[in-house]
């Protein structure tokens with residue numbers, strides 16, 4: 001875990017004077033920052049290769065590797081109590097310094113992506129330039145459109161997204177260059193090009209899936225070159241005239257962009273990428289990890305659960321009634337969706353940021369489902385503490401995320417994880433660029449059978 005001083009050091013490194021000055025492109029900026037990181041890694045290897053930073057206990061091995069510090073991940077670090085920091089910046093820091101969309105107040109995917117990739121806060125001009133680049137590269141190849149259109153509407157949208165992303169590897173620049181033979185030191189530039197192309201194409205792919213499944217026969221608007229990534233995504237979904245939903249999605253997508261490396265989707269893309277698979281294949285694999293109910297699917301589960309609660313006990317309910325409903329869920333052997341976390345031990349700051357968004361929008365404060373989410377939050381931690389199983393009785397980001405989408409009319413909750421999938425690409429793909437820039441090796445942890453473990457203990 002990084003110390004607070006180190007965190008604050010990172011914040012001040014990204015000083016205000018630097019903030020809105022540069023006009024360098026993303027690639028130029030990375031070219032500048034990569035050598036010092038390479039140097040840092042070289043030094044770590046030379047001076048500390050044998051330094052011990054933790055023990056591996058049997059509980060770690062049989063407990064899903066929780067708690068083992070075993071991965072390099074550059075863009076963000078998750079503190080159990082404080083939550084996520086992106087290159088040292090907390091969510092409120094990001095909300096203060098990252099450029100928004102024209103006419104918007106919320107941070108956007110482009111400024112978050114820039115921060116994740118370079119560790120620097122982009123200027124307004126750099127953010128707009130990146131928005132334009134993404135919009136210009138956003139169209140899908142015709143064969144992918146045809147492929148997606150051929151899927152049955154009954155195929156889960158996440159399966160469709162994963163298959164669409166994998167098929168985009170047809171155009172992988174990294175794979176083509178690798179086949180021709182390139183120097184290791186050049187890997188990251190092709191990776192970066194692939195990653196930008198993939199992020200650019202995700203909204204058109206994800207929106208096409210939404211239209212095919214839920215609004216068949218309706219025309220998909222063309223990409224507007226003057227809009228930011230999420231502005232285009234919302235428009236293609238058919239909600240472009242809902243400013244508040246667009247702003248919510250901007251915040252949601254920026255906040256879900258990265259949550260350090262050990263979570264199942266990020267780790268999957270890191271593992272697959274370490275074999276030098278291209279970003280399309282690596283991220284496609286990550287999406288199938290995200291599709292699990294204990295990970296990305298939780299936001300749809302929360303909504304399903306809150307709606308069932310509403311149907312059973314109504315909207316205007318007492319804390320006592322919610323408490324009874326929570327116990328019913330727990331006694332039924334189910335988890336309370338939206339609560340608990342593999343690393344966090346306090347309320348998720350992403351949950352708090354989304355709650356603040358709700359508090360700032362009167363229409364959301366009046367929404368019965370959002371009110372129920374808030375009231376549940378007032379009761380659930382104590383019930384979960386009394387239940388005594390979960391190590392973290394507090395809400396994670398999913399406790400509220402889907403319910404806001406539902407209020408704004410995006411009611412197809414099987415689709416919610418697709419939005420998460422569009423977002424998580426920012427962090428997972430960032431790390432692929434860094435993994436290749438740093439020349440990280442193929443991942444290969446050692447496994448043991450129970451017999452082998454017992455021998456080792458003896």
Ligand SMILES: CC(C)(COP(=O)(O)OP(=O)(O)OC[C@H]1O[C@@H](n2cnc3c(N)ncnc32)[C@H](O)[C@@H]1OP(=O)(O)O)[C@@H](O)C(=O)NCCC(=O)NCCS
Pocket residue numbers: 293294295298330334335336337338339340341342343389390391392396397398
């Ligand atoms: C997120 C989650 C998968 C983390 O799992 P984890 O790291 O194993 O969590 P813990 O170490 O606290 O789990 C210890 C026990 O508490 C239980 N527990 C954890 N969260 C719980 C919850 N929200 N409700 C009820 N029980 C819970 C676990 O199932 C486990 O029980 P077991 O010993 O019988 O297997 C888990 O908290 C969960 O299932 N939450 C609900 C789903 C969710 O919101 N996922 C989104 C995550 S961002």
